[in-house]
Amino acid sequence: MKFTLTKKLALGLLAAFMALGQAPAAEHPGAVTKVVEIDSLKLGSPYKRIWQPFIAKWTKNHLVASYGLELRGKTDMGDVVCSISRNGGKSWGPPITIFDHRIPNGTMRFAYNNSVLFQPPRQDILWCFAMRAPTHFRDSEDAKLCAAYSGDGGLSWTQVELAMDYHGPLITCGGILPVTDETGTRYLLGVHRNTLRHDSGGDRQQFILESRSLLRWKLAGYVPVVPDKPAWIHEGNIAPGDAPGEIRIVTRTGAHKDGLPRPGVAYTAVSRDFGKTWSHATPDSTLPNFQSKGFYGRDSLGRYIYVYSDTPEREGLYFKVQKPGGDWS
Known part of the structure; x- marks a missing residue:
């Protein structure tokens, strides 16, 4: 049996496949009951799409959704932001920056993508792992792992440098x-x-x-x-x-x-x-x-x-x- 996926179901499963900004639910038969928009691109935005979302549960009704903002002229490269819901996914707040391509890291600038959220069992820290590649790359196929953590449910983020014993490129x-x-x-x-x-x-x-x-x-x-x-x-x-x-x-x-x-x-x-x-x-x-x-x-x-x-x-x-x-x- 095959069912259509709803945002409500995706939230319940913590699946990383919300379709942001879909058409009204009435246009989609099947299991769709409601569609909630998390974010949308503004006119004149430097980004060309919103993509690769990931949802984590901080508390019972406090959800965090991270996603990428893809830069124009690049493939799978941009910024990573998150949005917070305090009512179980019924509504979402404005985007909060996790990784910003405009902020240099030493003498280099990176673009980011493909975030993964994770809260370790019995810990009050939420991790965001993602990929970063030098901004002059045309795509992110040869990226490295990067990370940030939040101690307040996604309201603020602190980036950390990882100790990588695997030295090659990767895609999350x-x-x-x-x-x-x-x-x-x-x-x-x-x-x-x-x-x-x-x-x-x-x-x-x-x-x-x-x-x-x-x-x-x-x-x-x-x-x-x-x-x-x-x-x-x-x-x-x-x-x-x-x-x-x-x-x-x-x-x-x-x-x-x-x-x-x-x-x-x-x-x-x-x-x-x-x-x-x-x-x-x-x-x-x-x-x-x-x-x-x-x-x-x-x-x-x-x-x-x-x-x-x-x-x-x-x-x-x-x-x-x-x-x-x-x-x-």
Whole structure:
């Protein structure tokens, strides 16, 4: 069964796929009940679009939504801001700056994108992780991880420099997953790289970063594909599996090389050792994907949720639900 996604549902799932500024709900049949606008671009704005939102819950009715403001003339580069709702998403405040491309960092200026919000369990700090690339870059394919934190529910932010033991470029998309084993708690972040875009000797890899402090990050492991059936898997979302130590990942997919057909479905893989090693990623015919971002995670009832665009034109959002051990519906 397929349902249309509403903003109300996206808020309830903390999904990162609100469609900002949609048409009135009456124009969209299905599960849509109400549409709430968080922000809109003003006439003459230096930005060309609002994109890549992420929602976090600070308290019962205090929600924080971060999103990007893309600069004209750039691709996936701009500023990252947030908006706050104090009534469970019924209305939203004006944007608050988290990362600003106009403010220099030493002798360099950066542009930012793809924010990820995370509040560690039993802590009163909200983190915002994002990507930054020098402003003279034309896109953000070769960006680095950056971070800021808020101690007042998103009203103000303090940037911090991360200790990165992974030295390569990366692209963020999905949220952070805390896991606990005999060694303690680690935080996992699914990222990928696409150095092939600007370097014929580059590659395309989906991988996992891990941290024990949220300040120091290192490479945890790669998610491999079947060698004789290559695919470009990227923008993976990770979620806890049904068994102890099990973690699942669902990725966006694209053609392995330019000009080749796109798979048209998401790829999935499983780790059974808390994200240290992964099975080969394989296509899942029940999860459509047309080389566009998707959301994958578990809700408070333990169900898996998959949010996706149903066509290459990305004209709508849909979702599927899977109970533990059941089929997608």
